[in-house]
Amino acid sequence: MLFPVFSGSFKSMLTDESDLQVLTALRQGDTNALGIIYDRYGTAVYRLALKIMANTTEAEDLTQEVFLAFWRGMEKYDVDQGTLVIFLLTITRSRALNRIKQQSSQHNLSQRVGNYLPIAHSNPGIEAATLTELRERMSFALKELPDNQKQVLEMGYYQGKSQSEIAQELDLPLGTVKTRSRQGLLKLRQFLQDLVD
Amino acid sequence: MPDIAPLFPPELNPELLAGYVLGDLTPAEIKIVEAYLIAHPEQQAEIHSLMLPLDLLSLTLPADNPPPSLRTQILQSAAEQALISQPVTPLKVKSGRIWRSIFAGLGLTLMAGLGWHNYQLSHELAKVKQDLKTAKITQNQEDTKYQSVVSLLPQPNNRYFSLKNMQGKGGMGSLVMVPNKSVAVLVLQNVAPLPPGQVYRMWAITGDEEMECADFAPDPEGRVLKQIPIKSWAAAKKITITIEQKEATEPEGEIAIEGEI
Known part of the structure; x- marks a missing residue:
């Protein structure tokens, strides 16, 4: 299995146990459960870490940090609040941006990532989909997005840049960046609408 | 659109x-x-x-994949941290190996206490013992302590307390109560030294009553491995470790470490 993280359903990969069942085992101290969760979502976490850190060593280190932080702080994740993969990706992004902040001594990135809080939210539509389906849906939606809208959204998400910084970097009026970001987000949301209905 | x-x-x-x-x-x-x-x-x-x-x-994102070794590395670190919560550090096998082995072994006690005494437990215990042999410390005092601790691991009805640092001064680790042997095993690390005249004192809390259990001091490397006889505090739900004057008889000092079952 080359890409186990993208090869099956949330509810049946590697074992027949759901995320909830695996989490229950994990909370009872079963390190094998951590291995199952890593097999499911480790690659997704690593890819995001690599995208933000742009360094394989840093990405590996951050991936380890994320899973061990998750292992140690299980009480912080409430299964009723959302899907596990989104939770893991959210904390990966947050920690990656904080690392970059520490490396570059920039001002607090956490204050400029908007209201995109590191809190997962319940979404039965997402939980019912496979990771492969979600990736394909998201890839399709991104392809439909104008490049200039995609560009500002990705700069904000992966680089943690504020819209003012994006405007400055792209030499665009702030209003243009805001419009492109908002319209891009609304359009993406529209393409994923059935997942949240 | x-x-x-x-x-x-x-x-x-x-x-x-x-x-x-x-x-x-x-x-x-x-x-x-x-x-x-x-x-x-x-x-x-x-x-x-x-x-x-x-x-x-x-x-x-593009299909970049982590190296297969990353999974092993994460799971090994998690196994080490099953007992103690501390920042992630790469596995090291030389200095301090015995202590990590002890922590790993006691981590398995947690699993045993929770009903997870299984094939992996036996396998990991064997690994810990092999580690000790490899480190050639079979005859020294630490090994004696270790063997004594290991002998307590398979006991049924063990109770586990995860102990956490409360003020940046104390250490982290655990207390395993072994009622069948009327003994508890205290394992800590990163415990700060105290001035002369002061001691760390462990208290067991049952209801409103605080019962003195034992005094101890860390070794020069900040580690504690101590067996403590269980007297009337077998039903304790909470453990606190305070910093006291040696002669004090009541828990008056600041809480350094505490944990609940």
Whole structure:
């Protein structure tokens, strides 16, 4: 299995146990459960870490940090609040941006990532989909997005840049960046609408 | 672009909600949105739906894969941290090996205490013992302590307390109560030394009563491995470790470490 993280359903990969069942085992101290969760979502976490850190060593280190932080702080994740993969990706992004902040001594990135809080939210539509389906849906939606809208959204998400910084970097009026970001987000949301209905 | 307007009530521009999620609103606009969300709590779902594309954005990243060794590394570190909570550090096998082995072995006690005494437990215990042999410390005092601790691991009815640092001075580790042997095993690390005349004192709390259990001091490397006879505190639900004057008889000092079952 080359890409186990993208090869099956949330509810049946590697074992027949759901995320909830695996989490229950994990909370009872079963390190094998951590291995199952890593097999499911480790690659997704690593890819995001690599995208933000742009360094394989840093990405590996951050991936380890994320899973061990998750292992140690299980009480912080409430299964009723959302899907596990989104939770893991959210904390990966947050920690990656904080690392970059520490490396570059920039001002607090956490204050400029908007209201995109590191809190997962319940979404039965997402939980019912496979990771492969979600990736394909998201890839399709991104392809439909104008490049200039995609560009500002990705700069904000992966680089943690504020819209003012994006405007400055792209030499665009702030209003243009805001419009492109908002319209891009609304359009993406529209393409994923059935997942949240 | 799909028609998005019908998803939102006419009084609120949908771009404001998008801007709210993206964090690009002015303070005045934030107030408008938050007031709107208070008046229309059902619209929180719209906020969540707008977060979804950001949640899923990274799934489209190129197919770079982590090295297979990363999985092993993470699981090994987790096994080490099953007992103690501390920052992630790479596995080392030379200095301090015996202590890590002890912690790893006691981590397995946790699993045993929770009913996870299984094949992996036996396998890992064997590994710990092999580690000790490899480190050639079979005849020294630490090995004696270790063997004594290991002999307690398979006991049924063991109770486990995870102990945490309360003030940046004490250490972290655990207490394993072995009722069948009327003994508890205290394992700590990163415990700060104390001035002369002061000791760390462990208290067991049962209901409103605090019972003195034992005094101890860390070794020069900040480690504690101590067996403590269980007297009348076998039913304790909470353990505290305070810093006391040696002659003190009541828990008057500051709490350095504590943990609950």
